Amino acid sequence: MTTTSQPSTEGAQDRRWAGIDWSSTDHAVCIIDEAGTAIDQFVITHDAPGLRQLIKVLLAAGVQEVGIERGDGPVVEALLQAELTVLVIPPSQVKNLRSRYRSAGNKDDRYDAFVLADTIRTDRARRTPLQRDSAATVAMRTTTRARRNLLAHRIAVCNQLAAHLQLVFPGAAGLFSKLDIPISLQFLTKFTTQTDADALTEKKLARWLTSVSYSGGTEPADLHTRLTTAARGITGPEAATHAVTTRAYIAILQALITQIAALEVDLAQQLTLHPDAVIFASLPRVRTLRITRLISEIGDARGRFPTPDALAALAGVVPSTRQSGKVTTISFRFACNRELRDALCDFADGSRHAHPWAKDIYQHAIDRGHTHPHAIRVLARAWTLIIWRCWQNHEAYDPTKHGALQALTHQQTA
Structure with a gap:
């Protein structure tokens, strides 16, 4: 922890406020008194010793309320465990509040910490203390958002695979209803290039569909017609090179599908235990x-x-x-x-x-x-x-x- 001034011992009974400018590696902290004067400014590291020192200094200075730009993470957890009142001021508001004190409004970590502290001193009546959701809800939110993020990745990879196939193997791109469903990925795994598809007759395709228990409802003859009437893909020695890229996209899609399914199972289990379900x-x-x-x-x-x-x-x-x-x-x-x-x-x-x-x-x-x-x-x-x-x-x-x-x-x- 780097300290620029020591807390005043005079007027210890006076109220104190603190502002914390959050960062990924360290955090700028400012403690102010009832007059809005900064009585202590320092930087703490984002690790266990740094957070312990932060709480020690805040409690010793008589701080009861802390302003910060985000409402989650280890810093907030440490503040709440110390029974300090946390008030969240979004970064967009902090950006506008800078001009309240300086005309330039430039970004400065220590200055932002002061702005956070003084804002909760002057505008406390307009701020609502942070209220935490239960651990079960926080866990459900983390899982839900992780699933949505993976789903977005799945869509992106599927689009990338479709664009790739339009260049090297157009017939496979529109063979089934969707490209990221199991039957499409199974087909591309077995018949990765235009050369592989050229060896397929209608009967061979029908036998393969039976072997993978295809139940899509489209007749093998129709699927074979889609393959043969589509634009020709790349053949020859280059086809094997493009097949490496195709398999890479397939592997990523299969991994994403598996993990999304695992998260969905976990969400179903969490839901059975949640009181608001x-x-x-x-x-x-x-x-x-x-x-x-x-x-x-x-x-x-x-x-x-x-x-x-x-x-x-x-x-x-x-x-x-x-x-x-x-x-x-x-x-x-x-x-x-x-x-x-x-x-x-x-x-x-x-x-x-x-x-x-x-x-x-x-x-x-x-x-x-x-x-x-x-x-x-x-x-x-x-x-x-x-x-x-x-x-x-x-x-x-x-x-x-x-x-x-x-x-x-x-x-x-x-």
């Missing part, structure tokens, strides 16, 4: 992955969303209103939790296919001239009111208690 499982048209996404992104720290509006705003399913003089503009809300918005909008989009009330809200939005994404956000906003109430009351969704749904049902049957 019954709440979200009661919603229409939800299955394991959709339920785990909703639980993961909404969390189970009820105090984080004291009103349904707070949940809707963080999810970005309500517009942002700006007013200046006589001009009022309503625009898309960019500042939000995108993972939460995606989870709620995904659920809302699915619900309209199985729930009359959801279908009605979506259709009314479309009739008003909204685009599909906008209409989905309107529906997600409506669902937010219901989900929040069920979530706060620890109750499953009951369609018979949904007044708007019952009114719509009576109207349709009248």
Whole structure:
């Protein structure tokens, strides 16, 4: 730890605040007093001794509240274990707050630590202390997001393989319905080049499909026709070279598919143990992955969303209103939790296919001239009111208690 000044021993009874500018290797810390004067500034390393020293200095200085730019990680865990109040100020806000103290607004770690500390000193009433989700929810969120990341990699690799095959073996690229399904990968493993496919007759292809238990519904004759009528791929000595690249993509895809499946099994097991599972499982048209996404992104720290509006705003399913003089503009809300918005909008989009009330809200939005994404956000906003109430009351969704749904049902049957 590098210290630039020592904590004052005078006025130890006064309140103290601290700001921490987080980094991957070390963290700049600033402690200020009630007058907003920096009484200690130092840097601690991002390791166990450094974090222990951080807590020791903060407690010795009488710090009770700490401002930081992120709400997770070892630093936050250490602060919470020391029973310090943590207030998260997003980096975008810190960037704007720099000009509050300096006209230049340049990035400086130690200066940012001071800005964080002084902001919670002056604007404490506008800040909500960090509330942690349960360990089960944090684990589910980690698994859910890891699956989504691997799924994105799978799509990217599949697209790369498709582009590669269009150049070297076009017939295989469109042979089956998808390129990253087991039958496609099995075919490419067995018949990797155009030369391999040229040796296939209709009968040989039929025998191979039987040997791998193909159940796709397309007749072998049709598949053989697709192969023979497609553009010719590369043959000759170069084909073997391109086959190495093809096999590399296949290996990556198979590994991704295997790991995604393993994460999905683990998520199903986690869901059986989560206390909020019954709440979200009661919603229409939800299955394991959709339920785990909703639980993961909404969390189970009820105090984080004291009103349904707070949940809707963080999810970005309500517009942002700006007013200046006589001009009022309503625009898309960019500042939000995108993972939460995606989870709620995904659920809302699915619900309209199985729930009359959801279908009605979506259709009314479309009739008003909204685009599909906008209409989905309107529906997600409506669902937010219901989900929040069920979530706060620890109750499953009951369609018979949904007044708007019952009114719509009576109207349709009248």
